[in-house]
Amino acid sequence: MTHPNTALWLPKPGAPFEVGPAPYTPPAAGEVVVRVRAVAVNPIDGLPGFLYRLALPWLAFPAVVGSDVAGEVVETGPGVTRLRPGDRVLGHAFGVDASRNRPAESAFQHYAVLLEHMTSPVPGSLPLPQAAVLPLALSTAATGLFQPDHLGLALPGAGPAERGETVLVWGASTSVGTNAVQLARNAGYRVLATSSPHNFDLVRSLGAAHAVDRNSPTAVAELLDLIGDGPLAGTLAIGAGSLRRTVPVAARATGSGRIASARPAVLTRVPGWLARWRGVRVSSIWGGTLKDNEVGPAVYTGFLPAALASGAYRAAPDALVVGHGLAAVPDALRELRKGVSARKLVVTL
Incomplete structure (x- = not known):
């Protein structure tokens, strides 16, 4: 199964973002591919060039960044039984993590590969833009x-x-x-x-x-x-x-x-x-380590799905949708640098 994919590329540290074609990467064992419908932006996504090298010295360029994903599952890898194509989900994308470090697993694109155990179903009552505020902050x-x-x-x-x-x-x-x-x-x-x-x-x-x-x-x-x-x-x-x-x-x-x-x-x-x-x-804290131990699956598969469905857990803070399309992400990052209180900036795709 293949789908035409587009990503927001960072050619090198400090360079402007560029929207361009990206390969569709099928899921391996324990992975799912998600059609991304909403992403949230975080300070680490828009670092100046020298800070990228300081915070993420391993990151390979050209890179795709972004951690917060909400969308629908389009394909599942071997061994994945908890999620099915068509499921609405949120997930933490780990493309910039040292142990993953590949564009296919980052958020700012139309089709992202996620780890199944770091992905949670989203109840029908929760809009996907609001669900997108959770992953990195939750992790x-x-x-x-x-x-x-x-x-x-x-x-x-x-x-x-x-x-x-x-x-x-x-x-x-x-x-x-x-x-x-x-x-x-x-x-x-x-x-x-x-x-x-x-x-x-x-x-x-x-x-x-x-x-x-x-x-x-x-x-x-x-x-x-x-x-x-x-x-x-x-x-x-x-x-x-x-x-x-x-x-x-x-x-x-x-x-x-x-x-x-x-x-x-x-x-x-x-x-x-x-x-x-x-x-x-x-x-x-480095918010990516839980994917490699018992905490990640305990939260994303054992706790969050039922807690969101029952209302015991809220997707917080409130999402503020500031644009649509990958080209709107750099503007969202500029807005984030001005300061945001008790809200998270979201771009729909």
Whole structure:
């Protein structure tokens, strides 16, 4: 089975994107091909040339990038029984990951190859543009919360028992944060969140027990009062400046002194080293590692399909559709660099 394919190519680091023909790649064992209907954009997709070499030194050019996919399955590879052609799905595309590193597996094209165990059915009630906001942010949050090399928390499930432990999500109204709040809550943890006050209702609606102004000079003291004598199971730190505020909380609260940071490792190395002197361990999340361990399938096949269908999990934050067609993706990336709050920019295809 073949289909004419078109992709948004990045010829070399720092070069303008170009729309052009791309090969249709059939799925191998454990893979599916998805007709992409919507993609979301992320900061890593539009890095300046020198930062591409710093963040993704292995990336082969010309490249196709993009991680967030929603669309319909058109073909399944050997051994795939959970998904069928015609199924509406969302999935994390891993074309820029070091272990995959091929254009066929990236999002910004009409036909993308996805790993079956990192793909989830989408219920009919969920529009595909809204579904596209999930994959990279969901994977990043899940990696930080559940992998043993980060916080190592219990996995989410249906009707979880209350664990009597607290998880702190600093930056809860971000794409990663909105997913972290929901994942931690669906794993039975009490969630404390920080955000700007105008996003308090959002993070509470996703399951946070309390919200604290992240810009408040008393935020650390407020969080410590809310944690009280109960154990802190771990902290997810999202956004610039988050380690400076979360290390004092993790150092003084009872329980885990572990912080999983969504900032790149190069930016957390020195703060992480300094935090050790306060008994705090800081790790830096790479949102692609869960595909290679039990966390990926536990979230994308064991938890998410039923949770989306039942309403126990929301595709958040809200999608803002800013264009149609591959040629609109560079404009979306330029808009993203201006700053977006509690929304994710989406392009339909």
